[in-house]
Amino acid sequence: MAEVLVLVDHVEGAVSKPTLELLTLARRLGEPSAVLIGAGADAAHGALASHGAEKIYVLDAPELTEYLVAPKAEALAQLVADTSPAAVLLASSAEGKEIGGRLAIKCDSGIITDAVDVEAVDGGVQMTQSVFAGNFTVTSRVTKGTPIVTIKPNSTTPQEHPAAGTVETISVQVSDNAKGARITETKPRGKSGRPELTEAPIVVSGGRGTGGDFSEVEAFADSLGAAVGASRAAVDSGWYPHAFQVGQTGKTVSPQLYVATGISGAIQHRAGMQTSKTIVAVNKDEEAPIFELVDFGVVGNLKTVLPQATEAIVKRKG
Amino acid sequence: MNIVVCVKYVPDATADRTFDSTDNTVDRVGVDGLLSELDEYAIEEALTITESGGGEVTVLTMGPAQAADAVRKSLQMGAHKGVHVLDDAIHGSDAAATSLVLAEAIKKLDHDLIITGMASTDGGMSVIPAMLAERLGIAQVTFASEIVVDGETVRIRRDGDVATETIEASTPLVLSVTDQSNEPRYPSFKGIMAAKKKPVETWSLTELGVDPAQVGLDSAWTKVTAYVARPPRTAGEIVTDEGDGGTKLVEFLASNKFV
Ligand SMILES: Cc1cc2nc3c(=O)[nH]c(=O)nc-3n(C[C@H](O)[C@H](O)[C@H](O)COP(=O)(O)OP(=O)(O)OC[C@H]3O[C@@H](n4cnc5c(N)ncnc54)[C@H](O)[C@@H]3O)c2cc1C
Ligand SMILES: Nc1ncnc2c1ncn2[C@@H]1O[C@H](COP(=O)(O)O)[C@@H](O)[C@H]1O
Numbered sequence: 001m002a003e004v005l006v007l008v009d010h011v012e013g014a015v016s017k018p019t020l021e022l023l024t025l026a027r028r029l030g031e032p033s034a035v036l037i038g039a040g041a042d043a044a045h046g047a048l049a050s051h052g053a054e055k056i057y058v059l060d061a062p063e064l065t066e067y068l069v070a071p072k073a074e075a076l077a078q079l080v081a082d083t084s085p086a087a088v089l090l091a092s093s094a095e096g097k098e099i100g101g102r103l104a105i106k107c108d109s110g111i112i113t114d115a116v117d118v119e120a121v122d123g124g125v126q127m128t129q130s131v132f133a134g135n136f137t138v139t140s141r142v143t144k145g146t147p148i149v150t151i152k153p154n155s156t157t158p159q160e161h162p163a164a165g166t167v168e169t170i171s172v173q174v175s176d177n178a179k180g181a182r183i184t185e186t187k188p189r190g191k192s193g194r195p196e197l198t199e200a201p202i203v204v205s206g207g208r209g210t211g212g213d214f215s216e217v218e219a220f221a222d223s224l225g226a227a228v229g230a231s232r233a234a235v236d237s238g239w240y241p242h243a244f245q246v247g248q249t250g251k252t253v254s255p256q257l258y259v260a261t262g263i264s265g266a267i268q269h270r271a272g273m274q275t276s277k278t279i280v281a282v283n284k285d286e287e288a289p290i291f292e293l294v295d296f297g298v299v300g301n302l303k304t305v306l307p308q309a310t311e312a313i314v315k316r317k318g
Numbered sequence: 319m320n321i322v323v324c325v326k327y328v329p330d331a332t333a334d335r336t337f338d339s340t341d342n343t344v345d346r347v348g349v350d351g352l353l354s355e356l357d358e359y360a361i362e363e364a365l366t367i368t369e370s371g372g373g374e375v376t377v378l379t380m381g382p383a384q385a386a387d388a389v390r391k392s393l394q395m396g397a398h399k400g401v402h403v404l405d406d407a408i409h410g411s412d413a414a415a416t417s418l419v420l421a422e423a424i425k426k427l428d429h430d431l432i433i434t435g436m437a438s439t440d441g442g443m444s445v446i447p448a449m450l451a452e453r454l455g456i457a458q459v460t461f462a463s464e465i466v467v468d469g470e471t472v473r474i475r476r477d478g479d480v481a482t483e484t485i486e487a488s489t490p491l492v493l494s495v496t497d498q499s500n501e502p503r504y505p506s507f508k509g510i511m512a513a514k515k516k517p518v519e520t521w522s523l524t525e526l527g528v529d530p531a532q533v534g535l536d537s538a539w540t541k542v543t544a545y546v547a548r549p550p551r552t553a554g555e556i557v558t559d560e561g562d563g564g565t566k567l568v569e570f571l572a573s574n575k576f577v
Contacts, residue, residue, distance in 0.1 A: 011480060068459060068485055069448070094444075094461045094478060101448030104414060110539030111413065113443040126543070132335045132440075137546050144539035180457025180491070184473075185484040202576065224576065232497075242477065242498055248331075249356070249436065249497045257576050267331050278574060279551070280567065286558070293551050296570040300559025308564025313577050316568070 002030040002086035003055070005079060007072075007099065008048065009091045011188075013040020015047040017199060020158035022089045022151055023051040027161060029120050030086040033057060035079060037072050038065045041167065049165025051158060056167050063174040069095055070178035073102035078172055080107050080146055087125050089118070092150040100150050109145025114252075116155045125149070133248070133267050134274035153198045154254060189243065192228075197244060200227035202257045205246055205273075207231035209262020209283065209302055212239045216306040217261055223313040229253065229273075231263045247272035261302045265290025282306065319373040319467065319489070320428040321364040324420055324450075325357040325392055327385035328440040335440070341535055342542040343410045344440055346382055353388035356435035358395070358502035359495045364433050365396045366500065367467050374398040376427050380408060380419050386518070393513035394505030400518040401427065407523055410535025413441070417449035419533060422526040424454065430489040431472070436461055436496045444494070451492040458492035459485050463499050 004026040009016040019034075026032035034053040036044055041058045048056055057079060064071045076099065080088060088103065090096035092114050104111040117128035125147045129138045142148070197203065204226045206217035214228070221228045230240035232247055246253055248271040258276035263269060265281070265288055273279070274293065281290045286299045298305050329335045329349040338345045364375045377392040379385045380403040389400035403423055411419070424432060432454075437444040444460065451458030464475040474485045474493065505513070523530050531537060557566050571577045 068457070068487075070451075070457060073452070094476070097444045098448040098458065098460050101413075101417075101445035102452040104445070104539070105417065105449050105452040108539075111443075111445060112540055113445060130548075131442075131545075133331065135335070135548050136337070137548060138542050139544045140540055140542045142540050177455055181459050181485050181487040183483055184486050187482045189479075189481055224571075243479065248439070248442075257571075257574075274548075278576075279554075280570070282563070282567070286556070291554075291556055293554075294556070295551075295554040296567070297554060297556040298559055298563040298567050299556060300563040305559055305563040305567065308562075309567045309571075310564075312565055312568040313571075316572065316577055 003033045003083050004030040005076070005083065005085045005088045006032055006034050006053070007076065007088070007090045007096070008034050008036045008044065009093065010036065010038070010040060010044055013043025015044050016091070017158060018091045018153040020047065020051045021153065021156050022091065023048070023053060024156050024159045025118050025151065026089055027052050029118065029125055032163070033083070033085070035059070035076065037075060045165055045167070049163055050160050052161040052163045053165050054163045056165055057170050058167055059170045059172055061172065061174070063179065064172070066182060067179050068181035068183060069098040070102060070180065071174040073099045073106060074174060074178050075172045076103050077106040079170070085146060087147040087149060090148070090150045092152045096150045100148050104148050107145050109148050110142035111148040112140055112142060113150045115149050115151050118149055118151065130275055133271035152252060194221065195225070195227045197227045197229055197251050198253055201255050202226035203229050203246070203253050203255045204259040204261065205229035205231065205263060206234055206240070206261050207263030208233040208237070210234060210239065212237065214240060216303060220306045220310045223310045231269050260290050261306060263290055264288045265293060319367060319371050319430045321368060321373060321375050321431045321433060322424050322427050322429045323357070323360045323364045323375060323377050323392065323397065324432065324434045324446065325361065325377050325379050325388050326354045326438045327351050327379060327381040327388040328354045328438055331439055337545050341410060342545060343535065347384070351384055351387065353391045354435055354439045356437060356439055356497060359497055359499050360433040360435045361392050361395050361397060362500045362502040363465060363495050364431070367431070367465070371467060373430070374428070376401060378420060378423055378427070379403070380416060389518055390513060391505065393516045394509045395503055396509055399516055402518060402520045403526065404520050405523045405530070407530035407534050410538060411533045412538040412540050413443055413445050413449060414539045415533040415537065417446055417453055419523070419526065419528055420446070421450050421453035422528050423521065424450070426526070432492045434492070434494045436494050447492045447494040454490070454492070456490050456492060457487045459487060460494040462493050462495050465493065465495065465499065
């Protein structure tokens, strides 16, 4: 069976959840081979092997990680040439798209970004994407070279699947041409203590209607064990960090339950939440477009509706 | 510093965007279009850099005849000149072909920096900048939220999901900027008048030396095989808060097993 290369997203060997999702999807297309660039192979081994990685290619040279992506794209291109994989899967992050874009040109191969599903169909690979703010679902194929696919987080549930996890250490030559952009500083972001926005089964978001005070939104979210999100208006006003923005230029979320409070429901916001299973809104304007999407809506002031709801939930949970 | 800004003409996100049913490509003609809003941030960044450090901003677009609108708006904002690559053979091009055409056009233009938007608002792939860099054999930094130019050195801050990175690179360089990077200006009346006199060139593939067989739908490296409109959501239940809105909300959540 052909190999499927999966680029591992990790910090010092701590493997991200989206990587385990990629390994799970890769099994549908062939035999997953994890490609681990940078230090931390020992720490990563368990997670990769238990999620289906038959092989783990380890590439650990300082030049690969001191510079931005171009060396990683060179290394992957070499692996693609050596292994003729059925596909290359990457996470849909800034880095995944940069590497994917370069790799596509290097290998004369088609690239599909932000896939939410991949399947083996008629001896090829078929991708599913959600486009135009989630208004259309599109299927597509790569018609030239090796399919290169970036996949959105949360597209599947990671499944354990014990595999050999045979380590192969690969040495690569990084060209001077690939050393154009040097990473001079990396400041890890602090954790909020709440579930990860793109992974949470419930997301509660606040918009301009919060007036800048997210305390009611956060208390309600915490009563449900939910992640907190924000509209761009709230982020642009400096009320909530950009990392929590939901929408076209923020995160795409697709939880079981999405609660929009004080958010009007502009197309760019919908782009990031329209595929949520159940949608609920609290907005004092009954004409707000968000109400066109909801399964349940409350026309009212979030400053009174949310605290009442929070109290009721806390009481129920006893 | 001379800067090329790549701008795309896209269907308006607030209109009913759709596909051309004959070939599954994005309908760019039947739906009103405009300069991709995310490319305004690229123009603004380029204008700010040249206003303090000198140099010219050239906007470059590839697209149908209507794409001239995107060039015009960019010139009204303050860009110095425009280039529009227009050729019937281009219809249906994918990202790889788009990057080929743009790269060949950029080679003909003075460029220390190439700035793009973070993503087009229609395809939204965010891969053009990396592809351009690969084709031009130079570095790229995407999703920049802050750019500081210091001679030939460019320092970029980028806010990722797990960390904030500082990146240093030298020109020539491809950059893509996010909507957090600046506040794009509106064209002033003066700018609108001045734009009418600014030079705009229209190039065909022949002028770029690109073989038409390398671009367009038939030679695309990817194909859309089918598209389906998402079924409209069925109308939900809407209640007006009469002092019991929160309670009713929780009843709904409980009946759907969320609490
Ligand atoms: C290129 C581009 C990209 C964009 N990307 C994004 C994106 O990623 N994410 C995003 O969210 N937006 C994005 N936007 C912006 C988007 O168009 C809207 O401007 C934004 O979503 C509005 O945020 P809002 O709903 O919080 O604010 P508003 O539209 O101002 O709505 C506030 C709502 O709160 C209600 N309200 C006020 N007070 C209360 C109260 N006390 N109780 C209950 N309800 C109340 C009001 O009735 C109103 O409906 C983008 C725009 C562009 C052009
Ligand atoms: N046809 C085009 N003409 C000019 N610039 C483009 C074109 N397509 C994409 N770009 C540029 O590349 C960026 C990223 O596009 P994309 O990879 O399609 O998301 C856009 O914001 C534009 O700056």
